[in-house]
Amino acid sequence: GAVVSQHPSRVICKSGTSVKIECRSLDFQATTMFWYRQFPKQSLMLMATSNEGSKATYEQGVEKDKFLINHASLTLSTLTVTSAHPEDSSFYICSAPPGGGTSYNEQFFGPGTRLTVL
């Protein structure tokens, strides 16, 4: 299957700092990537759709100014959590559909980034 990487895998930061998470498609080009957040024992919640060369599309209730997304190339999307607070502590996971352009979109997930804000 297609490979998606994420970096860092784990980050601990102080409240008020910003954290950048990178998501890379290693063996395919991804014009679209997705960012999810998962709290303990809860399901994946889609935060936003990252579009190469254009603005991200955010889901209802997700603050676009707090969660900055940049899809600078066909293999890289970044999520920056600005002025992080303890309630932002979560497991952040990106995914990408290698199929691109069709509705038969199997999602391949990165390994996730566990963010802890002290």
Next chain:
Amino acid sequence: QKEVEQNSGPLSVPEGAIASLNCTYSDRGSQSFFWYRQYSGKSPELIMSIYSNGDKEDGRFTAQLNKASQYVSLLIRDSQPSDSATYLCAVNIPGGFKTIFGAGTRLFVKA
């Protein structure tokens, strides 16, 4: 509100038994359906995709789709303790790339 519903479980089965996981979805226009496995602390891993009514088999896994009933299921034959995980049902939203995930069913396979 587009929804994907799963029984949260936990579903407990003995080793060697068949585990049956079920999912219903609300959008009749959905065309693509997926099952993911997620181990604790890890990201989801794609197990099966199914697009047509009927059964699709891959090793010990069989996905079943009934679009008329808006129902998707996953059967795991000869369940192993290593199958213990949360299984996420996912449905593609028509007209785009977005996928909606169910809350997942926790499966425990007892040795």
